[in-house]
Amino acid sequence: MITHTGGCHCGRVRFEVQAPARFEVKDCNCSMCAKSGYLHLMVPKERFKLLAGGDALTVYEFNTNTAKHLFCSVCGIKSFYVPRSHPDGYSVNARCLDEGTIEEMKIVPLDGRNWEKSYPKGRGEYDAA
Amino acid sequence: MMQSYPGACHCGRIAFEVRAELSFVVDCNCSICRRTGALWHPAAESDLRILTGEADLVLYQFNTKTAKHYFCKHCGIHPFIRPRLDPSRWAVNVRCIDGIDLSSLKVRPFDGQNWEATAQAYRDRLGKPPAA
Numbered sequence: 234m235i236t237h238t239g240g241c242h243c244g245r246v247r248f249e250v251q252a253p254a255r256f257e258v259k260d261c262n263c264s265m266c267a268k269s270g271y272l273h274l275m276v277p278k279e280r281f282k283l284l285a286g287g288d289a290l291t292v293y294e295f296n297t298n299t300a301k302h303l304f305c306s307v308c309g310i311k312s313f314y315v316p317r318s319h320p321d322g323y324s325v326n327a328r329c330l331d332e333g334t335i336e337e338m339k340i341v342p343l344d345g346r347n348w349e350k351s352y353p354k355g356r357g358e359y360d361a362a
Numbered sequence: 363m364m365q366s367y368p369g370a371c372h373c374g375r376i377a378f379e380v381r382a383e384l385s386f387v388v389d390c391n392c393s394i395c396r397r398t399g400a401l402w403h404p405a406a407e408s409d410l411r412i413l414t415g416e417a418d419l420v421l422y423q424f425n426t427k428t429a430k431h432y433f434c435k436h437c438g439i440h441p442f443i444r445p446r447l448d449p450s451r452w453a454v455n456v457r458c459i460d461g462i463d464l465s466s467l468k469v470r471p472f473d474g475q476n477w478e479a480t481a482q483a484y485r486d487r488l489g490k491p492p493a494a
Contacts, residue, residue: 242394243424268372268439268457270399293373293437302438308422309433309440310397328397 238284239330241305241312246286248313250276250325254336257360258327263345265295265302269311272327272340277359281313281323317348318357369459371439376415378441380405380454387456387467392474394424394431398440401464402453402472410442410452447481 235254240247252274259273260266266273286305293302301315312329315322327338344351363383370377380403387401395402415434422431430444441458445451456462473480 242397243422265372265437268455270401270457272399291435291438295373295437304433304438306420306435308394308424309420309431309438310394311438312397326397328399 237330237334241308241310243308245289246305246312247284249282251280257339257341259343260340261343261345274325274327275319277322318352367459371434371437371441373437375418376434376441377413379411381409386470388472389469390472390474400455401457403456405452405454
C-alpha cells in the first residue's frame with residue numbers, strides 16, 4: 234500500500250489516498266458517471282485524507298440523495314465524492330490522481346444504470362488492499 | 363450526415379442542441395481534459411444552441427486563458443467549451459448528448475499535453491487550426 238496524491242485542476246482541492254500501486258477502477262455507466270467520465274477507486278474513509286479545499290467544494294445530490302457528489306466550485310472538477318455504493322467511504326476519481334505513483338490501472342465496467350442489480354446487497358464491498 | 367442532437371448537463375438546467383455529423387470523438391490528454399474525462403466533438407459557432415441555463419454556467423480559465431471551460435454550477439458537468447485551437451468555435455462534450463452510444467464512435471486521441479506541437483501539426487496539415 235502506498236500514498237497517492239491528487240486533486241482538482243485549479244489546485245484548491247488536494248487529497249491523499251492509500252492504495253496499492255496497481256489497482257482496479259470502475260467505469261460506471263450511470264446517468265451521472267456517464268457525463269463525468271468518472272473512474273472510481275473506492276476506499277474506506279480511513280484511507281482517504283482531504284488535505285485542502287474542503288471550503289471550495291459544491292455538493293450535488295439527486296435520486297435517493299445518498300451519494301454526495303462533490304466538485305470544485307472554481308474549476309468544476311469532481312476529484313472525489315461519497316458514493317451511494319460506499320456511503321461510509323470515498324470514491325476517488327482515478328483521473329485526478331497525480332502522475333508518478335500508479336504502476337498499473339485496470340479499468341472494469343460497472344453497470345450503475347442498473348444499480349440495484351449491480352448491488353443486490355444495497356451496497357458495495359471494498360477491494361482487498 | 364449533419365443531424366441535430368439534444369444534450370444537457372446532469373441536473374438538466376443547461377440544455378443545448380448541436381448540429382453535427384457525429385462519427386468520432388476527440389479524447390484529449392491535457393491537464394483539464396484528463397480530469398473531466400470529456401469526449402469532444404467540434405461544432406461551428408452557429409451549430410450549437412444553448413437552450414436554457416446560460417446563467418448557471420461557470421467559466422474557468424487557466425494558463426493562456428484562450429480556451430473557455432464551462433461547467434454547471436449545480437451539478438459540475440462540463441457540457442461544452444470554447445477550445446484553445448479556435449475559441450470562436452465550440453467543442454461539445456459528447457458524453458452530454460442524450461442517448462448517445464459512445465462505443466459506436468471512433469476515438470481520435472489529441473495530445474493536448476504537448477499542445478503547441480500538436481496544434482502546429484494541425485496547422486501544417488490543414489493550413490488553419492480546426493476546432494477540436
